[in-house]
């Protein structure tokens with residue numbers, strides 16, 4: 001590798017410019033996303049590449065040579081010198097430029113190459129088209145999500161189970177829909193399939209996230225319920241397991257049977273409400289973002305003591321990232337011990353403002369689930385609830401099974417290539 005690079009170290013800038021011109025045409029034809037001229041030049045801050053400035057330190061950390069970057073692991077093999085920020089490592093020379101890579105030599109003596117394209121970065125194979133289409137959605141970027149303050153046709157779309165599981169691409173479309181709206185519904189799940197069959201054999205996703213409810217929990221009427229879900233009363237809008245430090249990202253609902261009266265489900269998109277709040281009362285939103293609330297689930301006699309704290313709204317940069325809301329597991333008494341009076345007054349004003357927005361019934365998606373229907377919700381975004389139901393005849397039943405999963409497992413299904421042949425970076429063709 002290095003000896004090959006050395007061949008290019010007597011590098012002529014003009015040649016690179018010519019090459020770059022040719023490459024620009026080629027890439028345009030391939031439909032890649034380079035805008036302006038693919039100039040490669042060294043500047044004060046770093047290098048100019050394809051109309052973009054890359055900092056010296058960034059280029060050094062982006063090195064894709066086989067010394068720096070694991071061929072099999074696609075992880076960094078070797079750290080660039082720790083002191084690469086101070087004194088700053090600098091690009092000293094730009095070498096060969098091809099459609100995928102640019103060779104660079106840095107002031108720490110290292111010679112390597114950085115990728116110019118998504119393909120150069122991750123390697124050839126099916127993944128590239130998916131990454132282009134879905135990378136931002138799988139990273140929960142708000143710009144790709146569609147917030148809904150009324151349940152429109154797209155949000156309420158019900159997908160046919162057998163269609164969804166009939167090909168990998170169909171499954172991906174369905175999961176991408178779920179990620180966009182925070183909810184995805186299917187019907188027609190065959191009667192003989194349980195939660196685990198649907199997840200691992202149908203949607204081919206996993207593993208299930210274990211909680212204190214084990215892998216699959218059956219929500220049905222139980223006397224003296226250890227969780228309010230097992231009663232028949234209205235179950236108000238909430239996200240599940242707020243008492244965990246990291247509440248599960250994804251929640252699955254499989255309605256196995258429902259012949260009771262009432263018991264309609266409803267959902268609301270908190271991100272739409274938070275957006276409204278950010279426009280109308282940014283001062284109150286700030287309070288929800290900064291003041292932590294304690295959440296608690298400590299049912300007696302079960303050896304369970306779950307206690308955690310979170311602000312109700314979490315951000316990731318400028319993106320709304322997570323809402324945590326379960327009114328009845330808020331430990332209000334603990335809150336009075338943790339925060340001063342003034343903070344609590346402001347917090348309650350902010351929380352009730354927010355709660356009023358999500359309790360606006362016009363923003364609810366209401367649907368009575370029937371046997372064979374399946375719902376996935378973004379438990380960091382969409383609140384779910386169930387209306388009261390009544391058992392008026394002995395043969396009536398309502399059984400919903402629930403499970404949880406990490407968001408990564410969904411993203412993995414949407415973006416990954418299938419297991420099989422190794423597909424390596426094309427650095428050796430550079």
Ligand SMILES: C[N+](C)(C)CCCC[C@H](N)C(=O)O
Pocket residue numbers: 213217219227228229239240241242243297326329402
């Ligand atoms: C569905 N399953 C019964 C497993 C969990 C119910 C979670 C909602 C609950 N009240 C909470 O403590 O967060």
Ligand SMILES: O=C(O)CCC(=O)C(=O)O
Pocket residue numbers: 219229235240265384385386400402
């Ligand atoms: O019974 C239902 O439909 C809702 C149950 C629920 O919200 C839960 O278990 O978290």
